[in-house]
Amino acid sequence: MRSHYCGVLNSSLIGETVTLCGWVHRRRDHGGVIFLDMRDRDGIAQVVFDPDTEESFALADSVRSEYVIQVTGLVRARPAGTENADMATGQIEVLGKELVILNKAETPPFQLDDHQQVGEDVRLKYRYVDLRRPEMLNKLRLRSKITSAIRNFLDDNGFLDIETPILTRATPEGARDYLVPSRTHEGQFFALPQSPQLFKQLLMVAGMDRYYQIAKCFRDEDLRADRQPEFTQIDIETSFLDEEQIMAITEKMIRKLFLDIKGVDLGEFPRMPFAEAMERYGSDKPDLRIPLELVEVKELMKSVDFKVFAGPANDPKGRVTALKVPGGAELTRKQIDDYTKYVGIYGAKGLAWIKVNELAKGVEGLQSPIVKFLGDEVSLSLMEAVDAKDGDIVFFGADKAKIVTEALGALRCKLGEDLDLYTCEWAPLWVVDFPMFEEAGDGSLTPLHHPFTAPSCSPEALKSDPESALSRAYDMVLNGCELGGGSIRIHDQTMQQCVFEVLSISAEEQREKFGFLLDALKFGAPPHGGLAFGLDRLVMLMTGASSIREVIAFPKTQSAACVMTAAPGEVSAEQLRELSIRVRKPQPVE
Ligand code: ASP
Numbered sequence: 229m230r231s232h233y234c235g236v237l238n239s240s241l242i243g244e245t246v247t248l249c250g251w252v253h254r255r256r257d258h259g260g261v262i263f264l265d266m267r268d269r270d271g272i273a274q275v276v277f278d279p280d281t282e283e284s285f286a287l288a289d290s291v292r293s294e295y296v297i298q299v300t301g302l303v304r305a306r307p308a309g310t311e312n313a314d315m316a317t318g319q320i321e322v323l324g325k326e327l328v329i330l331n332k333a334e335t336p337p338f339q340l341d342d343h344q345q346v347g348e349d350v351r352l353k354y355r356y357v358d359l360r361r362p363e364m365l366n367k368l369r370l371r372s373k374i375t376s377a378i379r380n381f382l383d384d385n386g387f388l389d390i391e392t393p394i395l396t397r398a399t400p401e402g403a404r405d406y407l408v409p410s411r412t413h414e415g416q417f418f419a420l421p422q423s424p425q426l427f428k429q430l431l432m433v434a435g436m437d438r439y440y441q442i443a444k445c446f447r448d449e450d451l452r453a454d455r456q457p458e459f460t461q462i463d464i465e466t467s468f469l470d471e472e473q474i475m476a477i478t479e480k481m482i483r484k485l486f487l488d489i490k491g492v493d494l495g496e497f498p499r500m501p502f503a504e505a506m507e508r509y510g511s512d513k514p515d516l517r518i519p520l521e522l523v524e525v526k527e528l529m530k531s532v533d534f535k536v537f538a539g540p541a542n543d544p545k546g547r548v549t550a551l552k553v554p555g556g557a558e559l560t561r562k563q564i565d566d567y568t569k570y571v572g573i574y575g576a577k578g579l580a581w582i583k584v585n586e587l588a589k590g591v592e593g594l595q596s597p598i599v600k601f602l603g604d605e606v607s608l609s610l611m612e613a614v615d616a617k618d619g620d621i622v623f624f625g626a627d628k629a630k631i632v633t634e635a636l637g638a639l640r641c642k643l644g645e646d647l648d649l650y651t652c653e654w655a656p657l658w659v660v661d662f663p664m665f666e667e668a669g670d671g672s673l674t675p676l677h678h679p680f681t682a683p684s685c686s687p688e689a690l691k692s693d694p695e696s697a698l699s700r701a702y703d704m705v706l707n708g709c710e711l712g713g714g715s716i717r718i719h720d721q722t723m724q725q726c727v728f729e730v731l732s733i734s735a736e737e738q739r740e741k742f743g744f745l746l747d748a749l750k751f752g753a754p755p756h757g758g759l760a761f762g763l764d765r766l767v768m769l770m771t772g773a774s775s776i777r778e779v780i781a782f783p784k785t786q787s788a789a790c791v792m793t794a795a796p797g798e799v800s801a802e803q804l805r806e807l808s809i810r811v812r813k814p815q816p817v818e
């Protein structure tokens with residue numbers, strides 16, 4: 229139907245007849261001449277109709293925004309002075325000869341140029357219109373380029389692309405499962421995979437050696453922050469490689485990707501143990517673009533006569549930490565109040581601060597509601613501990629370690645963003661030496677990654693002191709986002725059972741839920757390990773998008789629904805009967 233895409237027209241085609249297909253982006257009537265900006269996937273071209281071609285002119289006059297048309301015309305140079313340097317096709321225009329309306333369109337729910345004015349729900353309801361915007365299209369185009377570059381890299385390095393089931397048993401990654409009722413097995417359910425974790429391990433037992441998959445994963449989580457109930461992973465597993473080799477090969481892949489697609493050399497990724505990341509940056513995914521660091525001041529606060537600080541300072545599970553912001557003395561009372569509210573989200577009961585006006589004057593030069601409680605000596609020692617300078621502000625957190633770490637870690641990032649403290653554009657790193665387990669709210673242990681991660685100690689050591697055991701896991705972090713994470717896996721049945729025991733999974737439950745894995749480990753499982761990258765997040769970072777929803781063609785809303793198809797939806801009584809399901813919520817009367 230067409231000879232050229234709109235966006236490729238240029239001066240080299242002057243004098244040629246072309247046929248274009250696309251959408252009416254804009255229609256303008258200029259003193260008896262009609263201009264149509266015609267748009268397709270590749271760009272926009274200007275088509276001019278003059279009254280000489282009577283029939284086409286009348287048709288062109290009748291078209292409206294978003295009509296789908298086919299135009300045949302002659303490429304010619306734009307008259308001198310009317311060229312548009314901002315447009316790829318701005319040197320030429322098409323003198324329209326024939327116009328066919330392929331389909332009409334109602335007035336679109338929003339103007340493509342004005343999407344900022346429309347709420348995200350409207351954009352999501354009419355996503356097919358929203359995706360016509362060149363900005364959205366370009367993000368999806370880049371996403372496609374990224375996946376293809378990754379496939380090429382992995383193919384070239386001997387990885388096999390293998391699909392794993394979507395209807396399966398639970399694959400625990402710490403979220404709730406999406407369940408699918410089985411019709412043929414009454415009262416029983418499939419779970420959608422939270423990741424292909426167990427299948428990729430079984431592929432290693434099967435001798436596939438190197439596997440990858442661009443895999444959909446499903447996690448029913450409370451949609452905090454920027455999560456999607458279904459999302460995509462670049463899922464990788466290898467046999468006979470240790471953590472150094474796996475990190476090396478995947479780092480190479482990401483570096484090559486950034487170089488090929490963005491022309492950016494990320495350099496060699498530094499390594500940081502988990503404990504150091506939490507201590508210095510209050511996060512297991514530190515944003516190293518921000519030059520602020522948390523400084524432990526527990527010792528100094530032990531003997532102060534101020535319970536807010538002395539309490540946590542003398543509590544082995546407490547933490548008292550300072551965060552210096554160079555130049556921050558300029559923050560207003562209102563800004564400080566807002567930051568106090570912000571750390572409240574993380575459970576901090578307050579946010580103490582000292583502004584450094586003139587250090588040469590001693591405590592007289594400090595401005596703060598807490599100096600009088602801390603005393604002169606401690607206040608000045610604190611300034612020394614953080615190496616404060618005139619014009620700085622120092623914030624303090626004192627509470628249970630978990631609260632202080634999270635609150636000041638988050639504050640650090642917020643200040644970095646608000647005050648634009650970034651020192652570079654890209655800051656990648658590997659976080660290593662994670663603990664095997666963390667304490668859940670009820671005092672029990674949960675795996676920090678998943679329960680198939682290998683510990684770096686023996687089963688005996690693991691059993692005797694699980695809380696201090698470290699794992700052979702590694703996370704790749706970029707600009708404060710976890711890009712990917714993985715580990716060496718347990719390939720020994722005894723060790724796997726030992727981890728299950730520490731997690732209080734009874735022998736019976738182990739059999740029932742993971743019997744197939746424990747069996748496979750008995751039949752010649754090679755040492756193996758891998759990792760998975762979050763593709764949506766990777767594309768978001770590479771396109772500079774503000775949310776992962778912006779780089780997914782048809783994302784769900786924050787409440788895990790699709791407003792376009794109105795999913796999830798109710799099903800017929802007959803379907804429920806077939807599945808032997810009775811819904812407890814009363815059905816609306818029809
Ligand atoms: N399955 C893990 C995840 O989804 C990644 C991995 O360990 O390879 O986070």
